[in-house]
Amino acid sequence: MPYNKNKQQAFQAAQQGATEAFDSYEAIVKDSADYGHQLKHLTxxxxxxxxxxxxxxxxxxxxxxxxxxxxQRDLQQIVQDVNGSTE
Known part of the structure; x- marks a missing residue:
């Protein structure tokens, strides 16, 4: 039972981490004076x-x-989008 619980907890932590990254990406305002701080938080x-x-x-x-x-694919797309907008 602990193995399954740990497996589920690991999945939930990954799910939550990905959701927080996606939310941070959606919240970025590229024309904001705070953009650098937002980008660091997203990273x-x-x-x-x-x-x-x-x-x-x-x-x-x-x-x-x-x-x-x-x-992973969705996060990679975010990285590509951000890198493309900073060039």
Missing amino acids: NEVNEAYQQINNALETASETQRDRLEQY
């Missing part, structure tokens, strides 16, 4: 989400793995 959220996802992938079920991999 921290994305990095934390990646770590949580990688931890959860170690014990994920097939269904969880599919969702976690989708989170």
Whole structure:
């Protein structure tokens, strides 16, 4: 039972981390004077989400793995969007 509980907790932490990163991305206002601070916060959220996802992938079920991999793709798209807007 502890194994399943840890697996579920890892998945939930990854899910929450990804959601927080997505929310931070949606909240960025590119023309804001606070943009640099917002971008730094987003970077921290994305990095934390990646770590949580990688931890959860170690014990994920097939269904969880599919969702976690989708989170990774979504986060990668955010990184690409942000990097494209700063060039």
